[in-house]
Amino acid sequence: MDLTMKRRTALSLLAAAPATSALRAFAQGTVGAGLTYGMSTGVVTLDPVHGSYTGYPGGSEAALCVYDGLLTFAPDMKIVPQLAESWSMADDLKSCTLKLRGGARFHDGTPVDPAAVKLNIERLMDKQRNPTNRPLWDPVAGVETPDGNTIILRLSQPFPQLANSLAHVSGALVSPAAIEKYGDTGIAKNPVGAGPYRVVSFDPGQQLVLEAFDGYWGGKAKTTKLTLKTIADPSTRIAALRTSAADIVDSVPVALTAQLKQDPEVTLIATPGLRPIGFVINLTRPDLSDLRVRQALNLAVPVETIANKVFFGHARAPDSPLAFNTEGYASVAKLVHDPAKAKALLVSAGFTSDKPLELAMFVSQGLFPGDVSVGEIVANALTQVGVKVEITKIEAGSYWDAMRQDQANIKWDIAMFGFNPANASGLYHLASLFKSNKDDTARPDVWNLGRYRNAEVDRLLAEIGAEPDRAKAAADMAKAQALIWNEDPYIWLQINENVSAVRKAVTGVEVWPVLFTNVRHAAA
């Protein structure tokens, strides 16, 4: 009995040896067949208008491979020419002249000419067709095409950030012939652009298979076949990367980065984002309109601890209302953690242990990185300086609604919030968050949730928008940031890094501060 068992075991082991190597080969069968990007969000539609690309940031990342725009962003968010060879704003900032690169073609052979650009810009301008991204396109009033490679964009108001709009992913150019062929809404499923990759097959929400476009004006892409595959679960994405089922993955949870760093086959790519996270303070509440109280709240929070312990160093405390890579960013002052001073300030504002400051805190669940943990740390830190905090956690899907109420329905004193300026413009960011609302009792116009109001900031923001002298505009941006920063309308917390990971052999993957993992230059 004993002997037969042993013999059997040995036999089965012998039989198993080739079988396992076959299995291994089968499991890794995707290697060598181009590159696969395992993305956290699926690619569902690929039309720059009609609600833009569904599934953020996945749709935009796919758009970066399929489409080219007139301008684009370099990885550091500097604006660089793409299908336009050059561009220049008029001195009054009310028009922009672009020269097209000659010889560029869409995937279906249609030439990229001024008529194609005109059709695309007019689609973007149309409010019915393009209800989203309005601040980017509203100032554009008309398109003129005086000759075979010139485009003049007329603007209804001075709009220095036009270049940011043109470089934004929604500024992608679609083949007019394809719009004709598939219909105005059909392009979402049959995208035809002038980018380095053309679409081979598209299963919305599952995968998008691309191949290098032979006729790309910038030369054929190095990777012949690029597959964008949805892998929504973070641990599965990591497993896929480690088993070579994916060569590139995005949105690596910071808790798993330490483990991945140990893997010699994997390289991490981390880039600080553009979205400073903080607690917006309800300034309509009398207690909180006292600057000393807001200073105390900021002094009470251990921002370094949050960056290092919650985010394992993949976050940094901000030193301005804008994130470090935003256009127009200027450093104002480092955040200080000083609970003793916070206590003293609260006492001077009239809050004691008998009559403590009471705050209702709103925190989202799963909307911002580590939101609940960060909320609890902040609540704890505030409690330690004598503030009574009541936390309300709100499911991600209904958070925006809970936040954007008219004044009578603001149920929070402090609420977690972060704004991601997708066009990387600091002016757009500041104006969205800190420009006075027309009417503070109504719903906020954009995202000035705390009802911040500073006439000097409003004046500066309006002037920067119309300022032709870029040095003067930059100085005014710095001034506006200092004014806002020193008034503490937020409890400032952290700017997170976007972390992606690639197989060692993969090069050319960029992680943009705007949250995009750009794989259009990926090669192995």
Place this chain on the structure above:
Amino acid sequence: MLSLVLWRLALIPLTVLGVVTILFLIFKAVPGDEATMVAGATATQAEIDVVRHQLGLDRPLFVQYADRVLGLARGDLGYSATFRGNPLPRILERVPATLLLTASAILLTVAAGIPAGILAASWRGRWPDIAVSGGVVALLAVPNFWLGMMLMALFSVRLGWLPSIGLTGPASLVMPTVALAARLIALVGRLVRGTVIEEQRKDYVRTAYAKGLATPRVLYRHVLRNALVPIVTVVGLQTGYLLGGSVVVERLFAWPGIGDLLLTAVGLRDFTLVQGITILFVVGFLLINLLVEILYRLINPRLR
């Protein structure tokens, strides 16, 4: 029998109508606004209003409800913002992957659970029984997503035997099937063990032995046949659970089925899509119940 099947099939549309009504009411009652989600996080109020109008969400509730129900009768689930139109084709193309996973999980359950139960019952109190019972407790205690993660860590990442994601071939079916079926295997194993032990005490078994029949013949010909009724019930009812479990397992293994699509739809707050998938789950559940009832009558002569 035929009248039963027809009657049950006729009830399905009524049930679906009830489900649609309940879903409609729930989605209107929960906080969170579809137009806000579609317009995107940085949209202004004016942009949201345009989207709300385009989605028809500014119409009176009963108009929206009537629109839903009438559309459904034509096979139109409504406007899915994710897919920019009727999502039905997109849902249907995901069905085969889920059916494949569910079917293989049931097969595995039957193939592993029943023999394990018989083994434990025939070696009652001895080591095979202890091993099976221990396994049952372990499998019941382990959540399927955790089991899936562990399988993936071992067989994909460490050993490299099985593909970690997607539906790429027979090998890719192994881990999702095991993760999905684990709990059901345990339930069936335990049930078979209990039923077989129970049946073995009965008179007809003693009679069979008295006739001089060998143990395997008694077991398979007589005991198992009688034990089959509760087993079919449990497997049938639990198939519904498998549909639910597929949501978690499909997401974990990036399996291109409807469970994964459901999670995506919830994340994007695409109510139309969520509703469509839910209706499909309900219809699937009703059909499975019908199938179980038919099977029931086939194996239990008393019900014929």
